[in-house]
Amino acid sequence: MKSNFYNFCTLLGLFILTSCGNNNTKPTSETQSKTSIDSGFVNGSSCDIKLSSIHFTKSINGADTLAKIHSNEKITFRAGEKSDYFSDPDGKLSNNTAPILLSKIDNTKPFTLTAKVTPEFTEKGLYNAGVLYLYVHDNFYQKFCFEQDERGNHRVVTVRTTGTSDDNNHDVITNPSIYMKISSDTKTVASYYSLDNKNWQMVRLYKNNYPAEFWAGISTQCPVDKGTQSIFEEINLQQKSVLDFRLGI
Numbered sequence: 001m002k003s004n005f006y007n008f009c010t011l012l013g014l015f016i017l018t019s020c021g022n023n024n025t026k027p028t029s030e031t032q033s034k035t036s037i038d039s040g041f042v043n044g045s046s047c048d049i050k051l052s053s054i055h056f057t058k059s060i061n062g063a064d065t066l067a068k069i070h071s072n073e074k075i076t077f078r079a080g081e082k083s084d085y086f087s088d089p090d091g092k093l094s095n096n097t098a099p100i101l102l103s104k105i106d107n108t109k110p111f112t113l114t115a116k117v118t119p120e121f122t123e124k125g126l127y128n129a130g131v132l133y134l135y136v137h138d139n140f141y142q143k144f145c146f147e148q149d150e151r152g153n154h155r156v157v158t159v160r161t162t163g164t165s166d167d168n169n170h171d172v173i174t175n176p177s178i179y180m181k182i183s184s185d186t187k188t189v190a191s192y193y194s195l196d197n198k199n200w201q202m203v204r205l206y207k208n209n210y211p212a213e214f215w216a217g218i219s220t221q222c223p224v225d226k227g228t229q230s231i232f233e234e235i236n237l238q239q240k241s242v243l244d245f246r247l248g249i
Contacts, residue, residue, distance in 0.1 A: 046058065060135075066078045075233075077220045087164045104214075106212075107214060110240050114179065115179070117178060119146050126150065136211060136215070145158070154174070156171050185242075
């Protein structure tokens with residue numbers, strides 16, 4: 001009996017040691033990705049900018065001091081020199097200095113953020129843009145831009161950041177202003193633009209994996225030049241989604 005008990009204890013000890021050793025295995029890419037989504041610096045300070053169809057209560061990088069609210073609820077939104085939000089895969093272009101105004105989202109319900117956006121495009125204003133945002137923290141956000149590209153074209157651009165940022169250039173636009181929209185039915189998130197606020201073109205669609213509460217809002221960026229501004233009009237945040245995610249209506 002003692003021999004059997006001794007053998008049992010020996011085997012149990014070996015099992016425990018082996019189990020402890022397995023805890024030193026490297027995390028999988030899936031685990032690393034989840035960590036980058038779940039952890040990050042939540043930027044910003046409280047503010048109180050209330051329009052008829054949206055209430056901004058978070059200001060990132062002094063956005064509330066850079067946004068001028070006009071009597072018709074038009075916002076002239078300035079950005080300083082070399083201001084951007086981008087998490088470069090190799091770190092060389094990473095920057096989180098762009099000003100952003102944000103409103104809290106109840107992600108257990110559908111939502112739609114819409115605005116008419118007119119950026120200030122200049123000869124030296126590479127990547128100047130007016131931007132719509134979905135923001136959780138500095139490692140987890142989406143920005144939707146009307147942006148100037150390397151050839152001087154004005155494009156619709158989407159950037160989604162989950163630890164690091166991707167960069168997706170879409171259609172070239174010749175109009176000085178476009179309507180931009182981000183919508184979710186709690187399961188899906190989609191981004192659209194329109195020239196007339198009637199006919200919408202989808203540019204990006206993905207699974208809604210944002211938390212129950214996060215933020216949506218507007219921004220101006222100026223990654224290269226010495227400063228710029230964008231004009232935002234008809235800003236509207238509704239607790240409903242588009243009915244047709246392909247057509248955006």
